[in-house]
Amino acid sequence: xxxxxxxxxxxxKDKVDQLPGSxxxxxxxxxxxxxxxxxxxxxxxxxxxxxxxFMYISSGGDxxxxxxxxxxIVWALTGVILAMLSFLLVNFFASIPETDFSGSSNNGGDNSxxxxxxxxxxxxxxxxxxxxxxxxxxxxxQPFTEQFxxxxxxxxxxxxxxxxxxxxxxxLTLLDTAVIFTPENYSTNQPIRVNYxxxxxxxxxxxxxxxxxxxxxxxxxxxxxx
Numbered sequence: 196x197x198x199x200x201x202x203x204x205x206x207x208k209d210k211v212d213q214l215p216g217s218x219x220x221x222x223x224x225x226x227x228x229x230x231x232x233x234x235x236x237x238x239x240x241x242x243x244x245x246x247x248x249f250m251y252i253s254s255g256g257d258x259x260x261x262x263x264x265x266x267x268i269v270w271a272l273t274g275v276i277l278a279m280l281s282f283l284l285v286n287f288f289a290s291i292p293e294t295d296f297s298g299s300s301n302n303g304g305d306n307s308x309x310x311x312x313x314x315x316x317x318x319x320x321x322x323x324x325x326x327x328x329x330x331x332x333x334x335x336x337q338p339f340t341e342q343f344x345x346x347x348x349x350x351x352x353x354x355x356x357x358x359x360x361x362x363x364x365x366x367l368t369l370l371d372t373a374v375i376f377t378p379e380n381y382s383t384n385q386p387i388r389v390n391y392x393x394x395x396x397x398x399x400x401x402x403x404x405x406x407x408x409x410x411x412x413x414x415x416x417x418x419x420x421x
Contacts, residue, residue, distance in 0.1 A: 226285065233282045240274030247271055315351045317376075319405060319412060320344045322386075330416045332365075338393035343414070345374050345405075347381040354378075356407060359387045363401025365416055366392040391416070 247267035254261040319327060322342040330341070345357050358373035370388040389403060398419025405412045 229285050230282065233278050233285065237275055237278035237282070240271050240278060244268060244271035244275060315347060315355045316349065317345055317347050317355065317357055317407075320384075327412070327414050330414055332391065332395075332416060332418045335395050335418045336393050338391055340370070340388055340390045343387045343389070343403075343405075344384040345376075345387060346384045347376050350378055350381050351376065352378065355381070357387075357405055358407065359403060359405050361389070361401055361403050363416070364399040365401040365418065366394045367401050367403070367416060368392070369403075389416075 247264050251261055251264035251268065254264060320343070321327065322344055343359075347355060355376040356373055357376075359369055359371070361367050361369055368390045370390055371386060374385040374387060376385070387405070395418055400418070401416045403414040403416065405414075
């Protein structure tokens, strides 16, 4: 049985930052400009250090001249050190990946951008032919893994994420929490697997919910309920 629900399609947030007609982004341009400025400051400070060292050597016993050169050396060294530290900090923070607060992840744990969204249709089928409405566990002492296959019937314009979660009192574990579809792999089945431990000894139920945004579809696992 095939049930259709609606999913969120996520637009790549990196494209929002991208300059029209170019592969460059505003963030990369800003980082590059900062590095150029810091490099210039470091070169000027280093040149000042060399000049102050020459002044100190050529002071010829002139105490005032030597003191001025010494102060200039201290300031030049300070400038070089600060420029180097600033350069390292800028590049360190630029290398940190952006955090996605949308909670998106695929079944490998990767995040897929957030922000602007649209809608897309997806299909869910059970690999073993079980009903998506109620799934009666006939032998509660027998462990098993049930696999649900997700795919898109039509090609989306951007990435589509379908997530899953379980709530209830049965000992069920999600082996995959979400799947991500791209315009290239939209028609390929992707699994969301659920493992049952076989440890429940009394009646109970748990609900597996597929969701994307406010759109949901549920499968209820039952023990001792016909």
